[in-house]
Amino acid sequence: MSVLKYFDLYFKLISAGVRAQLQYRFAFVMRIVGLITSYTGTAVTMWIMLYQFQELGSWTFYEMLFLFAVAVLSWGFCIILFFHFRGLDTYILNGTFDRFLVRPINPFFHFMAMKFDVASFGQFIFSIGIFIWVSFELQLDWTIGKSFFLLLSVVGGILIQGGLLVIISALAFWTTKSEQFYWVAMFPARNLTNYPLVIYPKAVQWFTAFVIPFGFVNYFPAAVLLEKETPFFPENIGYYSPLVGIVFFAIAYYIWMLGLKRYKSTGS
Amino acid sequence: MPIIEVEHLMKDFMIAKRETGFLGAVKSLVKREHIKKEAVKDISFSIKEGEMVGYIGPNGAGKSTTIKMLTGILVPSSGSVKVNGIIPYENRQENAKNIGVVFGQRTQLWWDLPTIESFELLKEIYQVSDKRFKENMDTFTEILGLDEFLNTPVRQLSLGQRMRADIAASLLHDPQILFLDEPTIGLDVVAKEKMRTFIKEINNERKITVILTTHDMEDIEKLCERMILIDHGQKVYDGEIAVVKERFGKTRTLIVDLEESPHNLQLKGGEAFKEEASRFWIRFNRDEVSASELIAQITQTHNIKDLTVEEPAIESIISRIYQEGYQDLPEIVKV
Amino acid sequence: MFRFRLYWTFTKKAFLRSAVYRFDVWSRLGSNLIFLLMWGSIWTALYAGREEAGGVSFESMLTYIVVSQFLSGVNGAGTPLWEIQEKVRTGDISLELMRPFDVPLRYLFADFGSVAFYILTALLPLYTVMFIFMDLTLPSAWETWILFIVSAFIGFLIRYCIEMAFGLLSFFLVETGGIVDVFYFAMSLLSGSVIPLWFFPGWLEKMALYLPFQGIYYIPNAIFIGKISGTEILLSLGVQLFWAAASYLLLRFVWNHASQKIVVQGG
Ligand SMILES: Nc1ncnc2c1ncn2[C@@H]1O[C@H](COP(=O)(O)OP(=O)(O)OP(=O)(O)O)[C@@H](O)[C@H]1O
Ligand SMILES: [Mg+2]
Numbered sequence: 001m002s003v004l005k006y007f008d009l010y011f012k013l014i015s016a017g018v019r020a021q022l023q024y025r026f027a028f029v030m031r032i033v034g035l036i037t038s039y040t041g042t043a044v045t046m047w048i049m050l051y052q053f054q055e056l057g058s059w060t061f062y063e064m065l066f067l068f069a070v071a072v073l074s075w076g077f078c079i080i081l082f083f084h085f086r087g088l089d090t091y092i093l094n095g096t097f098d099r100f101l102v103r104p105i106n107p108f109f110h111f112m113a114m115k116f117d118v119a120s121f122g123q124f125i126f127s128i129g130i131f132i133w134v135s136f137e138l139q140l141d142w143t144i145g146k147s148f149f150l151l152l153s154v155v156g157g158i159l160i161q162g163g164l165l166v167i168i169s170a171l172a173f174w175t176t177k178s179e180q181f182y183w184v185a186m187f188p189a190r191n192l193t194n195y196p197l198v199i200y201p202k203a204v205q206w207f208t209a210f211v212i213p214f215g216f217v218n219y220f221p222a223a224v225l226l227e228k229e230t231p232f233f234p235e236n237i238g239y240y241s242p243l244v245g246i247v248f249f250a251i252a253y254y255i256w257m258l259g260l261k262r263y264k265s266t267g268s
Numbered sequence: 269m270p271i272i273e274v275e276h277l278m279k280d281f282m283i284a285k286r287e288t289g290f291l292g293a294v295k296s297l298v299k300r301e302h303i304k305k306e307a308v309k310d311i312s313f314s315i316k317e318g319e320m321v322g323y324i325g326p327n328g329a330g331k332s333t334t335i336k337m338l339t340g341i342l343v344p345s346s347g348s349v350k351v352n353g354i355i356p357y358e359n360r361q362e363n364a365k366n367i368g369v370v371f372g373q374r375t376q377l378w379w380d381l382p383t384i385e386s387f388e389l390l391k392e393i394y395q396v397s398d399k400r401f402k403e404n405m406d407t408f409t410e411i412l413g414l415d416e417f418l419n420t421p422v423r424q425l426s427l428g429q430r431m432r433a434d435i436a437a438s439l440l441h442d443p444q445i446l447f448l449d450e451p452t453i454g455l456d457v458v459a460k461e462k463m464r465t466f467i468k469e470i471n472n473e474r475k476i477t478v479i480l481t482t483h484d485m486e487d488i489e490k491l492c493e494r495m496i497l498i499d500h501g502q503k504v505y506d507g508e509i510a511v512v513k514e515r516f517g518k519t520r521t522l523i524v525d526l527e528e529s530p531h532n533l534q535l536k537g538g539e540a541f542k543e544e545a546s547r548f549w550i551r552f553n554r555d556e557v558s559a560s561e562l563i564a565q566i567t568q569t570h571n572i573k574d575l576t577v578e579e580p581a582i583e584s585i586i587s588r589i590y591q592e593g594y595q596d597l598p599e600i601v602k603v
Numbered sequence: 604m605f606r607f608r609l610y611w612t613f614t615k616k617a618f619l620r621s622a623v624y625r626f627d628v629w630s631r632l633g634s635n636l637i638f639l640l641m642w643g644s645i646w647t648a649l650y651a652g653r654e655e656a657g658g659v660s661f662e663s664m665l666t667y668i669v670v671s672q673f674l675s676g677v678n679g680a681g682t683p684l685w686e687i688q689e690k691v692r693t694g695d696i697s698l699e700l701m702r703p704f705d706v707p708l709r710y711l712f713a714d715f716g717s718v719a720f721y722i723l724t725a726l727l728p729l730y731t732v733m734f735i736f737m738d739l740t741l742p743s744a745w746e747t748w749i750l751f752i753v754s755a756f757i758g759f760l761i762r763y764c765i766e767m768a769f770g771l772l773s774f775f776l777v778e779t780g781g782i783v784d785v786f787y788f789a790m791s792l793l794s795g796s797v798i799p800l801w802f803f804p805g806w807l808e809k810m811a812l813y814l815p816f817q818g819i820y821y822i823p824n825a826i827f828i829g830k831i832s833g834t835e836i837l838l839s840l841g842v843q844l845f846w847a848a849a850s851y852l853l854l855r856f857v858w859n860h861a862s863q864k865i866v867v868q869g870g
Pocket of ligand 2 (some may be wrong): 331332333449
């Protein structure tokens, strides 16, 4: 099937998914409200923290908000595209995963197009609101170049976080568990990166830069945009964000396919 | 030219020794202790275009595993599979275009969407032309009565409706081969009958090759001329159903109601294997003794109130075979 | 009559069951550690080398955070909120209404079992090691230890009642997403679990002091590091007891309405 045909198919599959989700309209609205509430909660926590202390590892409140908003924005897209990957274990356990293998299309693509969680409007409303507010407060000068860079690093962030979700889901092919790995590893790790990495021990910083490259989701790009230093790391390392995203996602895809191969020989 | 060719097919599963807990899960990432389970052991058969074959066997025999290898979901441990000239596990997507699959136990439709939308999505996935889609939908709607629930979300369908929708969905792209893994499971008598009629019809009119697994022998009796019987992953019979019936059908059961209830009933050529109040079930071989001879024997000592002679259905034949072993089966195919 | 023996069985059963679900135990401990790392680093960076801030030494502050993470491990080891909601949705809870015991109490006692298992096998060993190897301040008087344990226990009860009450809201609402998020927000911020109340802006501190959440983390933590001492402790315990009673009444209120609803409408 041609790439164009795949795009067309993706669009059709996800719009079906959206219609399915919108059947539960009240739940949908409540989720958006809930998401905005909890992100606001984190922002308020940051505010109180810096109410007394002014700075966290040389980052001010508004800079931290900005850092946070970059993470929320790419996570929002990530939820739309990849969040359901964490539930792959359930599909395998109750046998519904087989359906992706009896159809004449790429199973990764098919699984990816299975859901499209539009409740992440919550993330968009929140992060865009924050961007506007912070831009005023810090008098950020949004040149075309900078906007374009933000866009690219959000893409990088989506690929990195999406890639991790894909890897976590692939674990289900080996261990029959994935959802739990999300809650043990990725959820706390995402919380960790809401704050500037510079405050963490060096080993942790190193890990989040080069093993699971969460640093490239928000810390490095935000440092570039806000012209802040990133001690222990080369200056402007943030420019590599999109590239890191592509590489990491490619690795994740490869691991997933490896897992699928294993599934096809073990059936579970 | 056979459309499906299976030779010396094997599938082993490595069943991990159950390790619970986090450490177990982490440990199992590195190293696992396994027990080998041979789900399919050396099965060979070939199926001609347009045939309808019943693939039967007791629970855990390896039916679903075979179907999964034929559809490309599983890779065989050894042996060869060819479906329409394609090796399914190597060319899964190509193979998928030629086949339709229904797993009776679980739906392949979009759970939360109105049924019609699942059909429309499958149309896109299989790239069915508008014209063909419409023709097929019209036909299926007419035979299966889909219109009564086309706008209902799949999750609200009754089991019978869901199964009808599922089988229609599997045929939208005009596959040449249809795999049905327990297509009548959980259906009521009328729904089963409708399902059978439909399967028969598409096999007759569209010349679709059908492989069907089921635990309902009536499905087999009404639909298939040929059956492949497997157990513990091995083929124990492959041939006409009529032959099995002929062989085992020689055993008849005579049921008599007597006026009094004697302690036991000794008959030449017949064996009373069950009794209840004054009713007796007598098994006999048609070749050795006739029913009227038996009746004559009984009337010498007792008064018969009522009687019937039962021919065994394939159902009871198979259940006897499952229980008593396969040594009496005609022409056991050893490959 | 309170049949302690019966409820004790639930405790024992839950304790033994936890051993089977070891994956859960370790995964909880893993994420607990990551959060400890996060908050420890944040407070280290906030103090930025200062000896003290807001009248509290850095060492005490770090102790506060470690104790707080310990308690959040304890509080997180019971039946989680989503599981209560799931039980409501699937009707498990409704079925239990037919059984001869009180459902909220049954879950409380079961939680005692799983929490005890988690504390003994995971939290205690880990945090003991942490207290040995890190520069943290331990209370010197044994009375303080006792008071801390009592206070932490009351805090556990307050949290249980409030969380259960929120969970039971699923009986009345199809989707509780937004409300649950408010609950989590209050649980993490207003309880003082990550920022002690004395660092709050005045108005917010006042607000937090009038709410039950401070009884869950703030009071036991503050007792542990000696921020609250002397007769103040008794006063704080009194406040906690008041909130424990109040949240128990809230839970009773919600539960009565919920069970009414099950009886009348079949769930
Ligand atoms: N993914 C798997 N991993 C390990 N063992 C499996 C797996 N799938 C099937 N088995 C085992 O292989 C054997 C054959 O299973 P299969 O599902 O093919 O049986 P079946 O004939 O379809 O039975 P049923 O009539 O109950 O559906 C069983 O013993 C089963 O436990
Ligand atoms: Mg089966």
